[in-house]
Amino acid sequence: MKNQTTTTSVTTGQMFRFVFGQVLNRRWLLGLNVLALTVISLLEFVIPQYEQYIIDHVIPRRDLGLLTEVVLGLLGTAIALGVLNYLSTYYMGIMSQGAITNLRTELYQYTLRLDTHFFESSKTGDLMVRLTSDISNLQSLISANMLSMIGSIVTFIFVWIYIFIINWQMAVAVTLTFPLMFLIYRVFRTRIHNAFRAARASQAQMSNQMQNTLTQIDLIKSYTNEDLEENRFGAYAQTNKQDMINATQNQAIFSPLIDFVNYLGVAIILALGAYFVIRRQLTVGQLVAYLSYVAMLQGPIRAFTQILNQLQQSLVSYGRVMDILALKPAITNAPNPVNFPAIKQGVTLDHVSFTYPDSDVSENGPVLPAVTDITFTIPFGKTTALVGHSGSGKTTLTRLIDRLYDIDSGTIGFDSVPIKDIRLSSLRKNIAIVSQDVYIIDGSIQDNILYGRENATDDEVWQVAQMADIADFIHSLPDGLATQVGERGVKLSGGQKQRLSIARALLKNAQIVILDEATASLDNESEKAIQHALENLMKARTSLVIAHRLSTIHSADQIIVMDDGHLVEQGTHESLLKANGAYAKLYNAQFS
Known part of the structure; x- marks a missing residue:
């Protein structure tokens, strides 16, 4: 386009x-x-x-x-x-x-x-x-x-x-x-x-x-x-x-x-x-x-x-x-789309490659892809972490999984159902994304939480607020859920905005959760306070976590290491440290 x-x-x-x-x-x-x-x-x-x-x-x-x-x-x-x-x-x-x-x-x-x-x-x-x-x-x-x-x-x-x-x-x-x-x-x-x-x-x-x-x-x-x-x-x-x-x-x-x-x-x-x-x-x-x-x-x-x-x-x-x-969307439904399946196996990326449209052409020849020949599986009910330097392709993969862009080659499947066969609305309703860039609408706290599911009841709103560790803060406000947050949430702190976004994702009740460096912009104290809310969000869900601070992913079921658009390592925290490869270098650089 x-x-x-x-x-x-x-x-x-x-x-x-x-x-x-x-x-x-x-x-x-x-x-x-x-x-x-x-x-x-x-x-x-x-x-x-x-x-x-x-x-x-x-x-x-x-x-x-x-x-x-x-x-x-x-x-x-x-x-x-x-x-x-x-x-x-x-x-x-x-x-x-x-x-x-x-x-x-x-x-x-x-x-x-x-x-x-x-x-x-x-x-x-x-x-x-x-x-x-x-x-x-x-x-x-x-x-x-x-x-x-x-x-x-x-x-x-x-x-x-x-x-x-x-x-x-x-x-x-x-x-x-x-x-x-x-x-x-x-x-x-x-x-x-x-x-x-x-x-x-x-x-x-x-x-x-x-x-x-x-x-x-x-x-x-x-x-x-x-x-x-x-x-x-x-x-x-x-x-x-x-x-x-x-x-x-x-x-x-x-x-x-x-x-x-x-x-x-x-x-x-x-x-x-x-x-x-x-x-x-x-x-x-x-x-x-x-x-x-x-x-x-x-x-x-x-x-x-x-x-x-x-x-x-x-x-x-x-x-x-x-x-x-005159513009025509490139991301459209297939002729006979199907609904998102009830995940029992997981998400599979098989030889996935992608280059952003309108990328700058280098002086030395063709444009380098954002990700190249990526293959791995996000198992059902498990937590998979993505790590790597900035620009290594981590966020690009999350965009491809949410089908904000279409892959150039390879396949992405949800329990073997190709992503392009799934109805777009059904796909995105079943994926909840929490990123470091928190989007707050100009309205009340309740308006922002209900953005996850418009027809939710007040009891459901309070339930997710409790799980996101923001209920006590809301109760302390004179207007409670009706409190106006201001344009872009200017009346809230960074941690409060992030808790709101987690409550919103909890209310969406999606099968798959993607955390894109959700705590990267918070200080250590705020990060620890929010970690419990994130754990509630990922509980019993298939999760993909992009982590800037490697200390937050020790317990991940598997870790995928990216470098310059390629998958270079895969394993658990302990196995990757023992391998003394790219992950170990990243980890030691943070804690040296």
Whole structure:
């Protein structure tokens, strides 16, 4: 899966088909809006007829009664227009919000189901912009103003035919200005599109900087790097400012050019119309009405050109959304997946090799695999320890067992059932991972424990809290389980966070437990206090333990020693010390 650094090539037609595909889920509402807009267009067509009738018939007759009737008719038409515009705008808003909510939810759900590699190679701030601002930009395509273009097109067709009937010479003259408008549009379309695309990219950079700053505030303050981060953000903000200025500059040139062409059309009609009035080939009322109709012709074109920047922003955002939807997860279920088996034998890795996607190519040739030709078994109900230097492939193996990545060659089996045949949800529900990087959600203590099993009872929550040696701490809090832990658990100590994660894993009640250096970030006292909770977690379960401190794995049933992606030794603590190999060197280095 590739990291989305460029925008997918998209067209305006594709964008409208995609967005209005969401609207078609409520076709009756769309049809009602189109009908209302069509009636609005017809009523707008009638209004200049009132003007012409007053000038050509009412005023020459000096008939005040007729004038009253015509004016009342004009006001009635205006009221009908107002009511229809209100209904159209209101129901268009309902349709727009529904469609965009569905689209945002769909994109969010799709993003969550992408592979781990996607999130590791993407920037969080950029993803947030795509899920929020870019989706909001697409909403403008389903706004009342945008959909009114449908009514404007109907109006344009009727009016254009009508002015040809009234006076074909003036109709041809004003029509000649339309290609000039479209020529200007084509010239500036690409410029404005590129300017807004650059602005969206720089906005994503600002978002990334803000996200990184807010999540690493302790590091920034401890190293007094506030000025450094301010300068970085300032540089991104200046880039975004310049990108927006470039877009605004193009728009500032574009709009007056379009206005000039519109005034040119009005000037042509005034000149020709006055000529035909003088020649008595046209009445004054017809000329006034003609000018109104020309304005109605220019209206859709002017509206279309005025929303050019909106369309270009939407097109950029659509391309960024399609970058996400174009990605296909590599980790998927088999055609006929099976549920995770009730483990009785264990987990087997047979000649497993794996290289991370998008790894850097070395100057000397091909990329080295993360793990190569690994073969061993994790026996049922036993504890297997993985040891080795950093970068030796220990964590990679746990990721392969949880199928966050697919192996390149070899097999991983659970009681001889290949990992790729097992339904992903069933596989991961039966594997509990506790790592040194503890993930705490922003909520209560109970919310964090229930993340292991959402439908658990309060008694079950207290039971696992007791087993994780955190129940006494929870009881000491005024709000107990309802205590808010703060974003990323800022109100808890490292040991308390780790106990919460153990309670969560206990509640999950998975068949297999993986401890990925679960106590590496704790001091010796905290580690000893948590060791009992870990023992409760591993009791009667098939366990895989990655250990940084080798003193914690003396009692492991077997120890696997990794080095540079290879399995170099295997045995018990005592047998490996006697062998005086790689494990003995690691052990002696820690205790010398």
